[in-house]
Amino acid sequence: MILASASPAGGLLAFAAAVAYAVPAAGHARLSDKAARGALLAAWLLHGAALCWGLLGDEPRFGFAPALSVTAWLVLTVYAVERQMFPQMQARWALAGLGAAAVLLAWVFPGTPLHVSRSAWLPLHWALGIASYGLFAAAVVHAWLMRRAERQIRLAEDAHAGVPLLTLERLTFRFAGAGFVLLSATLLAGLLFSESLYGRPWKWDHKTVFSVLAWFAFALLLLGRARFGWRGRKAVRVLYTGSLLLLLAYVGSRFVLEIVLGKTS
Numbered sequence: 001m002i003l004a005s006a007s008p009a010g011g012l013l014a015f016a017a018a019v020a021y022a023v024p025a026a027g028h029a030r031l032s033d034k035a036a037r038g039a040l041l042a043a044w045l046l047h048g049a050a051l052c053w054g055l056l057g058d059e060p061r062f063g064f065a066p067a068l069s070v071t072a073w074l075v076l077t078v079y080a081v082e083r084q085m086f087p088q089m090q091a092r093w094a095l096a097g098l099g100a101a102a103v104l105l106a107w108v109f110p111g112t113p114l115h116v117s118r119s120a121w122l123p124l125h126w127a128l129g130i131a132s133y134g135l136f137a138a139a140v141v142h143a144w145l146m147r148r149a150e151r152q153i154r155l156a157e158d159a160h161a162g163v164p165l166l167t168l169e170r171l172t173f174r175f176a177g178a179g180f181v182l183l184s185a186t187l188l189a190g191l192l193f194s195e196s197l198y199g200r201p202w203k204w205d206h207k208t209v210f211s212v213l214a215w216f217a218f219a220l221l222l223l224g225r226a227r228f229g230w231r232g233r234k235a236v237r238v239l240y241t242g243s244l245l246l247l248l249a250y251v252g253s254r255f256v257l258e259i260v261l262g263k264t265s
Contacts, residue, residue, distance in 0.1 A: 010053040014107035017046035021100035025093050037083075040096060044080065047073050047103050054110060063111020064254035065102075067130065072102035074134030075141055082171075086163045091145060112258065122197050128186040133246065135179030136218075140243050142172040143236045150232070173225055176239060180218045183246070187211060210249035217242030 020043030024036040031039070051070055054061055072095075079095055146168040153165065194202040202208075221238040224230035230238070 007053070007057060007059065010050060010057060010110070011107055013046055013050035013053055014103050017043050017050055017103045018100045018107075020046055021096045021103070023096075025096035025100060036092060040076075040092060041080075043096065043099060044073070044076050047076070047099060050103060050106070054106065055114075060114040061111040062114055063109060063258050064251045065106040065109035066111050067133065067251055067254070069102040069106035070130050071133045071137050072099050074131070075137045078134070078138045078175075079141075086167070089145075089163050091141065095141070109258065111254075121193070125186065125189050125193075125197055128182050128189070129250065132179045132182035132186060133250075135175050135182060136239075136243050136246060139172050139175035139179060139239060142168050142175060143239050146172055147233075147236060169231060172239070173222075173235075176218060177222060180215075180222060183211070183215055183218065187215060205253075207249050207253045210245050210252065214242045214245035214249060217245055 020039055023039040023043075024031060047069070051066070051073060054066055076095055076099055079089070079091060083089055145163065146165060149163070149165045149168060190197070190208075191202050194200065217238060221230070221235060221242060224238065225235060
């Protein structure tokens with residue numbers, strides 16, 4: 001279940017990705033923009049290769065750490081796209097550190113073996129859930145950048161060094177809205193087709209309870225934004241609360257099963 005069970009090739013890819021991430025994370029103040037972008041691109045490609053090896057290799061595995069690793073990779077993908085539109089976005093070093101931590105965690109805890117699914121639609125259901133994780137994680141990153149921009153304004157620092165505050169706010173809610181749509185689709189599919197997907201009827205376990213609580217938190221956030229114009233600290237707190245609940249849903253439950261209880265399925 002831990003490092004000894006990971007394949008040598010997957011471990012080599014993960015280690016190479018972590019080293020590549022460490023370059024822009026540790027040397028962000030000394031590297032040129034071109035060198036940092038090159039290192040981050042190499043790390044992103046190696047990270048993606050490590051994920052593919054873990055999910056599609058000789059012994060496919062998945063668990064709480066690979067879920068976090070996929071989420072971090074999706075956030076970095078979003079960042080790479082946004083940097084083309086907003087070159088002034090300044091989060092490279094923090095995201096590189098996040099990527100290094102995520103890929104190493106997935107290397108140490110590669111999860112449990114994936115068995116042949118009962119339904120051909122099960123991978124799609126998983127993909128919807130993981131994509132919602134990635135979109136909400138992107139919303140959290142933008143909320144953090146938004147709060148940082150607000151502090152810069154209060155401290156009379158150069159507010160034009162990064163992305164404008166209103167742009168960050170708009171992006172935060174766009175990612176939250178897209179994540180809410182995918183989370184709703186994931187829960188609805190689980191409710192209506194649980195027996196076809198998993199071979200058992202819908203049940204109220206810890207994962208389901210936390211997922212539904214997260215759904216209500218995000219619904220409250222979007223409703224508060226639309227009806228009452230929520231923004232700033234209040235909106236960020238609700239977003240953080242919903243994201244924490246969603247993190248506890250799959251990642252938290254799998255962590256307990258794999259690490260605390262030591263179960264392999």
